[in-house]
Amino acid sequence: MDIKEAIRERHSVRQYKDVPIKPEDRERLETLIKECNEESGLHIQLVCDDPECFDTFLAHYGKFRNAKNYLALIGRKNIDDLDELAGYFGQKIVLEAQMMGLNTCWVAGTYGKGKCKASLAENEKIVCVIAIGYGENSGHSHRSKPTEKLCDVPESQRPDWFKEGLEAAILAPTAINQQKFLVSLDGDTPVITAKRGPMARIDLGIVKYNFEAASAHRCR
Numbered sequence: 242m243d244i245k246e247a248i249r250e251r252h253s254v255r256q257y258k259d260v261p262i263k264p265e266d267r268e269r270l271e272t273l274i275k276e277c278n279e280e281s282g283l284h285i286q287l288v289c290d291d292p293e294c295f296d297t298f299l300a301h302y303g304k305f306r307n308a309k310n311y312l313a314l315i316g317r318k319n320i321d322d323l324d325e326l327a328g329y330f331g332q333k334i335v336l337e338a339q340m341m342g343l344n345t346c347w348v349a350g351t352y353g354k355g356k357c358k359a360s361l362a363e364n365e366k367i368v369c370v371i372a373i374g375y376g377e378n379s380g381h382s383h384r385s386k387p388t389e390k391l392c393d394v395p396e397s398q399r400p401d402w403f404k405e406g407l408e409a410a411i412l413a414p415t416a417i418n419q420q421k422f423l424v425s426l427d428g429d430t431p432v433i434t435a436k437r438g439p440m441a442r443i444d445l446g447i448v449k450y451n452f453e454a455a456s457a458h459r460c461r
């Protein structure tokens with residue numbers, strides 16, 4: 242599976258098989274997390290075999306089952322645009338995980354914030370977590386807003402690479418599927434901006450990563 246297939250096949254998965262992450266998959270995830278942390282300055286951690294974090298009323302209400310592993314997206318409180326950075330690198334790990342046969346779900350609300358077992362320094366905070374494991378199912382496609390609401394570049398003026406990026410942006414997960422972003426073009430540079438909305442800055446990082454991975458063009 243290549244990254245574009247991973248983008249198309251990724252959907253939020255909330256029910257997992259009751260099996261631990263295989264040691265070789267765990268090792269690959271840990272290596273990737275280390276690389277992401279070195280590049281970003283974040284302190285992302287993988288926590289395995291901890292059912293408590295999703296043992297909350299909201300998690301059950303949200304139909305989470307056997308969610309026992311998660312990525313905790315953590316960074317220093319004083320990092321400029323911590324939410325966007327966490328979104329960007331979190332999505333990088335999500336897509337690599339998809340290619341390894343693992344499923345995921347971004348979770349900012351329906352987990353036990355006080356129950357997260359990741360280690361947190363005094364000057365750090367948790368942005369959100371991502372449930373990860375082998376899914377009971379592979380989820381389903383989300384409904385999308387009409388493309389004109391998400392992109393202000395007329396169809397006839399979209400280069401091929403831009404079309405690929407836009408498709409990937411539209412497939413990106415966003416909090417409550419809000420899709421509060423706008424994809425534009427400034428000369429040859431794709432520009433993605435966040436509109437107002439809860440967690441819209443985390444979404445922005447996620448959407449930018451998807452766009453860049455599919456189009457091989459760096460976004461601003």
Ligand SMILES: Cc1cc2nc3c(=O)[nH]c(=O)nc-3n(C[C@H](O)[C@H](O)[C@H](O)COP(=O)(O)O)c2cc1C
Pocket residue numbers: 251252253254255303346347348349350351352369380381382383412413414415416417418440443444447
């Ligand atoms: C930042 C963020 C926070 C999210 N928080 C939750 C959550 O608390 N609970 C939940 O069940 N899903 C959560 N989701 C998953 C979204 O509902 C889901 O991504 C969206 O509906 C699109 O569906 P898809 O991921 O299958 O494409 C979150 C997604 C994002 C990006």
